[in-house]
Amino acid sequence: MSREKVTVLGLGQMGSALAEAFLAAGHPTTVWNRTPAKAEAAAARGARRAGTVAEAVEASGLVVVCVLDYAAVRELLDPVAGLLAGRTLVNVTSGSPEQARETAAWAAGPGARYLDGGIMTTPPGVGSPASMFLYSGTPEAFAAHRDTLAVLGDPIDLGEDAGLASLYDTGLLGLMWSVFGGWLHATALAGADGVAARAFTPVAVRWLSTVGLFMERYAGQIDEGRYPGDDATIDVQLAAVEHLLHAGRARGVDGRLPELHRELMAKAVADGHGGDSYGRLIEAFRPAD
Structure with a gap:
């Protein structure tokens, strides 16, 4: 059975884990990174290494971007915005709900479908069905690509408001730190x-x-x-x-x-x-x- 083509932009620790999960599930995967050497490991596992962002975007109908911040997302994609028409952009870069909503509005300009994502795990957890991946944005995009996104972890649809994945992400991180703090205090007390x-x-x-x-x-x-x-x-x-x-x-x-x-x-x-x-x-x- 043929698998959907995927592009991954950004190959830090998390981006590399995303690309590896797509490759492990049999998805033809194109990768690009600002520092080309970081693409070598993915290429060795079968990924196609794109020379430019434009080449990477044109390679797939599903484009996943995982970079430092939303400013870096726009820096990469503004010059190739026209190529996003008819494609789905999944942005799993960490940021604020306001940045997510602004990026969703920007992506709609050239006719792209947009999903914002919150990754509720560290890189070693990518690919596990026990790991939650939060998504919000274009409902049709989530429905069309749900099975592909499921190879990364359990895909949770939070609805049409593109800012919700980031809102949940930041709130859940706050919950995590509160639990860690309580556990560490209790462990020190017992210790x-x-x-x-x-x-x-x-x-x-x-x-x-x-x-x-x-x-x-x-x-x-x-x-x-x-x-x-x-x-x-x-x-x-x-x-x-x-x-x-x-x-x-x-x-x-x-x-x-x-x-x-x-x-x-x-x-x-x-x-x-x-x-x-x-x-x-x-x-x-x-x-x-």
């Missing part, structure tokens, strides 16, 4: 009493699955704007965080993260919301009216 990180972490990972259930419950409350404290109220959790802070102080563990949680909970209690669920604290992060 102060001689518990190895390898012993503590499996229990922590199992606990995260329960935390996920709470998140799903609170999501409905957030959308409805109602926060019934029918599981664990904020005032009960405020008392619990004091135990965490006490344990940390006794062990010399930096308590800035739990102190932030205490501050947010104490403010909600002071405002009369102590009987609400933890989901109420989203109001602390929302813009003031």
Whole structure:
């Protein structure tokens, strides 16, 4: 069975991983990189090495670009914008939702279909169905190329607004760093009493699955704007965080993260919301009216 032709522009660590995944799945793959030597590895695995951006774009109906930033995307593609007519441009370069929407409008000018992408893995995870790849933009483009994009990882369609993939990407990275921070604090706390990180972490990972259930419950409350404290109220959790802070102080563990949680909970209690669920604290992060 013939496979769709793909072009990959940009062969840093991530771009190289993308090209390798397409090649491994049997897709005829054309590659281009500003530094030609970086294309040698992909060429050795069977990729066609283009001499120019124009040659690379003309080689395929699906053009994937993965470079440093959106300014670099436009620097590469502005001179060949006319060649994008009738093609699908998938931009997995990291940036802001505003940049994604601006680029989608720019791509529509010459008649290209546009998808913005968020890669929710590191290069070694490319090609695994367990890895999420977020896409937003032209619905027809996602439908037409879904099977090809699936060789990179599980393709998640976030809808027509081209900025959503970047918005989810940045939000999810914030979630990741918050989880890492909480895990590192907890691991330091347990480690102060001689518990190895390898012993503590499996229990922590199992606990995260329960935390996920709470998140799903609170999501409905957030959308409805109602926060019934029918599981664990904020005032009960405020008392619990004091135990965490006490344990940390006794062990010399930096308590800035739990102190932030205490501050947010104490403010909600002071405002009369102590009987609400933890989901109420989203109001602390929302813009003031």
